[in-house]
Amino acid sequence: MNxxxxxxxxxxxxxxxxxxxxxxxxxxxxxxxYRDAVARALLEVGLVILLATPATRVVVSVxxxxxxxxxxxxxxxxxxxxxxxxxVAAAYL
Numbered sequence: 526m527n528x529x530x531x532x533x534x535x536x537x538x539x540x541x542x543x544x545x546x547x548x549x550x551x552x553x554x555x556x557x558x559y560r561d562a563v564a565r566a567l568l569e570v571g572l573v574i575l576l577a578t579p580a581t582r583v584v585v586s587v588x589x590x591x592x593x594x595x596x597x598x599x600x601x602x603x604x605x606x607x608x609x610x611x612x613v614a615a616a617y618l
Contacts, residue, residue, distance in 0.1 A: 529589040536585050540578030547571030580609050 551567030554560060583606045590598040 529586065529593075532585050532589055533582055536582050537578060540574055540581065544571045544575035544578065547574065580606070583609065 547567050548571035551564045551571060554564035554567065583602060587599060587602045587606060590596075590602055
């Protein structure tokens with residue numbers, strides 16, 4: 526379980542730092558009025574990374590549970606991943 530916790534921690538840390546950095550840079554550029562297209566792109570990428578981080582955490586969990594051959598948690602985690610995917614699909618329909 527230690528390996529799973531470490532992998533999830535890395536995913537959450539990287540996602541949070543990357544999205545926070547991009548959002549901060551985009552906000553600074555937007556407030557400074559410098560190249561609105563660049564500021565908008567940074568803000569959009571920051572939001573996408575922020576929204577993708579929890580789904581990435583679930584994918585990492587599935588991979589680790591498969592490596593551990595813990596099939597009960599593989600199925601349960603895949604159900605969670607399908608629910609996330611269905612909610613994204615429902616948002617666009």
